[in-house]
Amino acid sequence: MSGPVIRVEDLVKRYDGRTAVLDGVSFSVEEGEFVIVYGKSGCGKTTLLNMIGGLDRPTSGSVRIDGQDISGLSEDALSQLRLRKIGFVFQDFNLLTDLTVRENVALPLRFSKKGDGGRVDKLLREFDIYHIADELARRISGGEAQRTAIARAMVNEPRILLADEPTGNLDEDNTQNIMDMFHQARSAFGTTTVLATHDLDLAERSTSMMLLESGRAEMRPTKT
Numbered sequence: 001m002s003g004p005v006i007r008v009e010d011l012v013k014r015y016d017g018r019t020a021v022l023d024g025v026s027f028s029v030e031e032g033e034f035v036i037v038y039g040k041s042g043c044g045k046t047t048l049l050n051m052i053g054g055l056d057r058p059t060s061g062s063v064r065i066d067g068q069d070i071s072g073l074s075e076d077a078l079s080q081l082r083l084r085k086i087g088f089v090f091q092d093f094n095l096l097t098d099l100t101v102r103e104n105v106a107l108p109l110r111f112s113k114k115g116d117g118g119r120v121d122k123l124l125r126e127f128d129i130y131h132i133a134d135e136l137a138r139r140i141s142g143g144e145a146q147r148t149a150i151a152r153a154m155v156n157e158p159r160i161l162l163a164d165e166p167t168g169n170l171d172e173d174n175t176q177n178i179m180d181m182f183h184q185a186r187s188a189f190g191t192t193t194v195l196a197t198h199d200l201d202l203a204e205r206s207t208s209m210m211l212l213e214s215g216r217a218e219m220r221p222t223k224t
Contacts, residue, residue: 004031004064005065005160005192006028006052006192006194007028008026008028008051010024010026010060010062011025011058011060011063012024012025013044013056013058020059021044021047023214023215025212031159031190031192032186032190032191032192033193034193034195034205035194035195035208036197036209036210037196037210037212038203038210039211039212039213040198041198043213043214045197045198045212046165048212049162049164049194052065053082053086054070054078054081054082058071066159084158085158085160087154087156087161087162088162089146089150089153089164089166090165090166091164091165091166095148095149095152096137098137101124101135101137101144105123105148105155107152108155114156119155119157123151126151126188127147127148127150127184128147129148129151142169143170143177143178146181147181149166150178150182150185159191159192160192162194163193163195165196165198166178166182166197167197168197168198175199182195183205208222
């Protein structure tokens with residue numbers, strides 16, 4: 001499929017008529033890129049990811065996924081888009097603590113009605129959590145929980161992975177391990193990744209960085 005996987009044009013988001021959280025943001029992301037969205041707390045990183053993922057709607061402007069403007073889609077259509085093309089990873093993991101690791105990873109398959117096809121076991125091994133597959137999510141460590149969350153986000157084989165401060169609750173060693181997981185997903189599955197963070201050091205491992213400040217965005221290339 002030709003063209004950017006993600007294209008955002010003149011995106012504006014205001015809440016209750018207040019100053020725009022996002023104010024004319026435009027950028028595009030090509031297939032397989034790893035983009036870091038960097039900015040201080042409250043700068044609009046989560047809002048931007050929610051716009052891309054169809055969890056919130058813009059005040060004006062457009063978001064295109066594989067060339068399709070998603071801004072005017074119905075809620076049902078947005079749900080189907082997310083199931084088919086977008087995986088989400090959150091800072092607080094959002095695992096169901098009374099389910100096992102395996103059950104958490106497999107959960108999106110229930111909604112997409114896809115067969116397993118061996119994907120769950122493959123991801124459990126890929127992200128080094130096969131040995132805890134039958135452990136309840138409430139009994140695993142923070143690093144293991146985040147690896148489980150990434151595997152769950154990947155189980156429907158999304159084209160796009162959106163990660164909102166995924167290392168915010170982790171120590172330095174686990175942060176590096178989780179970044180390895182994202183790069184592993186990119187290498188193994190060609191996943192396009194947009195990761196929001198306030199940790200500038202993570203930008204060193206991206207293909208490009210977006211600086212988000214005062215509702216405006218500036219794309220900068222990185223060395224990776």
